[in-house]
Amino acid sequence: MTMNLRHLPHYLMVLPFVALFAAFFLYPIVSGFYYSFHDWNAVTEPHFVGLANYERIVGSRDFSRAMWNLVTYVVITVPLGIAVAFGLALLVDSFSGFWSNLFRSVFFLPVVLPAFLAATIWRWMYAPNFGLVNMVLGWFGYPSVNFLNDTDTMLFSLIAVDIWVSAGFNMVILLAGLKNIPVDLYEAARLDGASRLQQVRHVTIPMLAPVLFFVMTYGLISALQVFDVPWLLTGSSFTNYGGRQNALLFPVMDMMGRAFGSVRFGQASAYGFILTALIIVVTAGMFGLRAMRSKP
Amino acid sequence: MAQLDLTGVAKKFGVVDVLRDINLNIRSGEFVVFVGPSGCGKSTLLRIISGLEEVTAGDLHLDGERLNDVDPARRGTAMVFQSYALYPHMTAAENMGFSLRMAGAKKAEIREKVAKAAAILQLEKHMDRRPGQLSGGQKQRVAIGRAIVREPKVFLFDEPLSNLDAELRVQMRAELIDLHRRLKATMIYVTHDQVEAMTLADRMVVLNGGVIQQCGRPLDLYDDPDNRFVAGFIGSPKMNFLSATVKEVRPDAIVLDRIGGSSTSLVMPFEGFDAAEGPIEIGVRPEHVRLAPSDERRDGDVEVDVTLVEELGDVTYVHATMPAGERIIARSDNARHRAETANRIRLDPSRFLLFGAAGQRIRPAGAA
Amino acid sequence: MTLAIEATGSRRSRWSSITAWDLCRWAMAICVTIVVVFPIWWMVNVVFTEPGTPVSINPRLYPTSFAAGWDKVAMIMRETGYLHAYYMSMAYALLTIAGVLLLGSMAAFEFALFEFPGKRPLFGLIMLSLMVPTAVTIIPTYLLTAELGWINTMQGLVAPGLASAFGLFLLVEFMKGLPKEMIEAARLDGARHFQIYWHVVLPLTRNAMVTLAILTFMKTWGNFIWPLIVLSNAEKYTVSQVVGLFNAPFSHQTVDVVMTANLLAAIPPLLFFLIFQRKIVEGIAMSGSKG
Numbered sequence A: 001m002t003m004n005l006r007h008l009p010h011y012l013m014v015l016p017f018v019a020l021f022a023a024f025f026l027y028p029i030v031s032g033f034y035y036s037f038h039d040w041n042a043v044t045e046p047h048f049v050g051l052a053n054y055e056r057i058v059g060s061r062d063f064s065r066a067m068w069n070l071v072t073y074v075v076i077t078v079p080l081g082i083a084v085a086f087g088l089a090l091l092v093d094s095f096s097g098f099w100s101n102l103f104r105s106v107f108f109l110p111v112v113l114p115a116f117l118a119a120t121i122w123r124w125m126y127a128p129n130f131g132l133v134n135m136v137l138g139w140f141g142y143p144s145v146n147f148l149n150d151t152d153t154m155l156f157s158l159i160a161v162d163i164w165v166s167a168g169f170n171m172v173i174l175l176a177g178l179k180n181i182p183v184d185l186y187e188a189a190r191l192d193g194a195s196r197l198q199q200v201r202h203v204t205i206p207m208l209a210p211v212l213f214f215v216m217t218y219g220l221i222s223a224l225q226v227f228d229v230p231w232l233l234t235g236s237s238f239t240n241y242g243g244r245q246n247a248l249l250f251p252v253m254d255m256m257g258r259a260f261g262s263v264r265f266g267q268a269s270a271y272g273f274i275l276t277a278l279i280i281v282v283t284a285g286m287f288g289l290r291a292m293r294s295k296p
Numbered sequence B: 001m002a003q004l005d006l007t008g009v010a011k012k013f014g015v016v017d018v019l020r021d022i023n024l025n026i027r028s029g030e031f032v033v034f035v036g037p038s039g040c041g042k043s044t045l046l047r048i049i050s051g052l053e054e055v056t057a058g059d060l061h062l063d064g065e066r067l068n069d070v071d072p073a074r075r076g077t078a079m080v081f082q083s084y085a086l087y088p089h090m091t092a093a094e095n096m097g098f099s100l101r102m103a104g105a106k107k108a109e110i111r112e113k114v115a116k117a118a119a120i121l122q123l124e125k126h127m128d129r130r131p132g133q134l135s136g137g138q139k140q141r142v143a144i145g146r147a148i149v150r151e152p153k154v155f156l157f158d159e160p161l162s163n164l165d166a167e168l169r170v171q172m173r174a175e176l177i178d179l180h181r182r183l184k185a186t187m188i189y190v191t192h193d194q195v196e197a198m199t200l201a202d203r204m205v206v207l208n209g210g211v212i213q214q215c216g217r218p219l220d221l222y223d224d225p226d227n228r229f230v231a232g233f234i235g236s237p238k239m240n241f242l243s244a245t246v247k248e249v250r251p252d253a254i255v256l257d258r259i260g261g262s263s264t265s266l267v268m269p270f271e272g273f274d275a276a277e278g279p280i281e282i283g284v285r286p287e288h289v290r291l292a293p294s295d296e297r298r299d300g301d302v303e304v305d306v307t308l309v310e311e312l313g314d315v316t317y318v319h320a321t322m323p324a325g326e327r328i329i330a331r332s333d334n335a336r337h338r339a340e341t342a343n344r345i346r347l348d349p350s351r352f353l354l355f356g357a358a359g360q361r362i363r364p365a366g367a368a
Numbered sequence C: 001m002t003l004a005i006e007a008t009g010s011r012r013s014r015w016s017s018i019t020a021w022d023l024c025r026w027a028m029a030i031c032v033t034i035v036v037v038f039p040i041w042w043m044v045n046v047v048f049t050e051p052g053t054p055v056s057i058n059p060r061l062y063p064t065s066f067a068a069g070w071d072k073v074a075m076i077m078r079e080t081g082y083l084h085a086y087y088m089s090m091a092y093a094l095l096t097i098a099g100v101l102l103l104g105s106m107a108a109f110e111f112a113l114f115e116f117p118g119k120r121p122l123f124g125l126i127m128l129s130l131m132v133p134t135a136v137t138i139i140p141t142y143l144l145t146a147e148l149g150w151i152n153t154m155q156g157l158v159a160p161g162l163a164s165a166f167g168l169f170l171l172v173e174f175m176k177g178l179p180k181e182m183i184e185a186a187r188l189d190g191a192r193h194f195q196i197y198w199h200v201v202l203p204l205t206r207n208a209m210v211t212l213a214i215l216t217f218m219k220t221w222g223n224f225i226w227p228l229i230v231l232s233n234a235e236k237y238t239v240s241q242v243v244g245l246f247n248a249p250f251s252h253q254t255v256d257v258v259m260t261a262n263l264l265a266a267i268p269p270l271l272f273f274l275i276f277q278r279k280i281v282e283g284i285a286m287s288g289s290k291g
């Protein structure tokens, strides 16, 4: 009893946070798990359907399409995005003082812009005929391309925007990692006769491995949940989303559509858990890879 | 009045005994120094007195009032930390007045008390500066000022000078002694530096392994240590310890043989040696080991190999190895020995201290 | 005389030291700058152009009419719910910041500086939530908000975002760096538990709090998905939704008006960035290196 009383102030101070955390994180997870086994439209009573929600999702054509899009998107956008960010970091790091700071800030600019804005600006940039991208193509004599409505180009248009939006974020983290590498190491490598490129290969990348790992894992987790940008690029609404032939349909969009378009909250909850399982598997895979690489 | 009594104080962190059965009576106005190697529990003992740690067993009394359950802020103690622990976002004056502010004192009263403390420490010019704008010595003074403002019965210092450079440390020591004289307050001071302890203390408490080894005036501890630990801990360079066997026990002396593994025998004045004592060890301070003049040979001189000579100006210390490999340091005033590789040393058996196998001191009969 | 020689000497060596690598990195930096800045610059140009000018005559490479831009801003403010959306977004951002800072700093104070039974598992659980994707909680959180009757309300918009595990993480990491002795000194000075938090720890955490406030602003201002589902009533729309309306496939707005709406939405974060760019960049770098 005296024990409890002495610790009371501690509990009082964490209480507001913990209460809201429990209400808006723990409870939703538990209730979502419950709903995922029920058929529910938020009006009538939920009734138990076992695994039917999961089966229905996995068996649906939208799901396969969304998963296929997701895999293609992730496989391209994550490595490419990190490569670009790494390049930018090296570029900024090669300058010093004022210029280094200036370029860092400029390259970071798109991150500051809300993603919904970046997406809408790019939607206009991609517009057929008078959009800026087509204008530039026009100067070189190419015909106008309807980037966001042509299934051949839609995914790549998304990836370009995505990299434009996120490269600065990863660049800043990588740059901080670069700054933590002791200069001695480069000097030692130079004395050992390593060229600039060899220095990157044998000093920078190994020393940056933990940061690269973080950037990659974080990038993967975000990419698997991609929503805002394709939603806006395709001008989606809850009843009509995914763009032409669902070429930009992604799982979170599909989930939101099932929840607020067709009002199937049970299915949408199940969708969330399928996605989470996928993310956990991928993250665990990343950690497993790292453990394997660091062993020998 | 500020009489602090510790009875049977013990402290465990989990299953680790950090302090065991500490009994101590600190008189009003006394300057007591806790000294001991790092990790021996000095800080823990001080923090128990301040109330930052609770005892596992035992009692604390200040002027007869039991302190155990009194809030740290109301114990009448004030602490000065090694890292100063000043609040970086407050000025020196605000730092010093913070405790009064927390106690709900009036602005005018705070200002007056802070100004008084600032005057004592000659800090008046710096009162509007933040800790970041003060030098190490000034920060230290502000930290002391913060304690003074509270008008405590007992000041507690935890290695307050270790972050200062050597010169400033000497100067601050003198200031602390002066401060003690002026405030006439009880002060408890923790340090691992025995020289600092010797300079400051009215009374020294030597701790090791969470146990009080000995407690007394600095020179009493120096001359008459209770055990091998205290003997070795106090004094720089350290006391020499040499193995020896007792060859013969006389009523008022003993004959020591095989000193430091050599073939030397010496007669040491010693009354009432108990022949039942097990193996013994001799302790002798460097100043009682001399180099024998080269033109004069005596029985009992030991041939040694010189390994290192420290010529410090006022004194010279000669480090050497005895024939069986035991190390010894001899002191030699105003002499140059740098080039020497061999020499003879002469021990003064009347200054030998004897220690038993468990490190306990073996005193002559009739001695305290 | 010697001076002149030295000057020319140094100039020559400076020119000759420009290598292919130097040219290459400058060229790259400038190209990237163009790619990054141009879309934003283009948006500005579209806004500050006389409406109806054909692209072939003015390819929007620079602004041509300040007055035209101003007219569009005035028109949007007058004829659409933009001003109210601005108010909604601001309120959403500011209330979230206040809540995240207050709740986060109170909890971080305990988690970083004190020991109490249950602390480790509790903190571990909260940190674990950083790994859980929003996708899995967003629908049930919406359902809870609906059950509470908070759809189309400010509390429904704000409350679910207040217990920010990321904010807690950032503040705990920062507070762990505060010297323990300072807290003890405050205790000896007679400060109660809450006073230590208020008078000592909070002022010392100011830097981290500012960083967290800015990052929270960026996140709430840019949050698209949560307002989209919680605020279904068009009168309660936030900026992100209103911008969505302007951009909707069948909205009858011309591109310059749409871009004006976009530009207005971009101004607060851009201003923030100009003022606080170091803090933002450092905050992100810090969360990256600690993660």
Ligand SMILES: Nc1ncnc2c1ncn2[C@@H]1O[C@H](COP(=O)(O)OP(=O)(O)O)[C@@H](O)[C@H]1O
Binding pocket: B013, B018, B036, B037, B038, B039, B040, B041, B042, B043, B044, B045
């Ligand atoms: N909070 C604690 N928890 C566990 N062990 C501690 C704690 N504080 C101190 N100790 C241990 O108690 C012993 C004494 O510490 P301390 O009193 O700080 O030593 P000193 O000040 O004499 O160097 C050390 O071994 C230390 O590791």
Ligand SMILES: [Mg+2]
Binding pocket: B042, B043, B044, B159
């Ligand atoms: Mg200590």
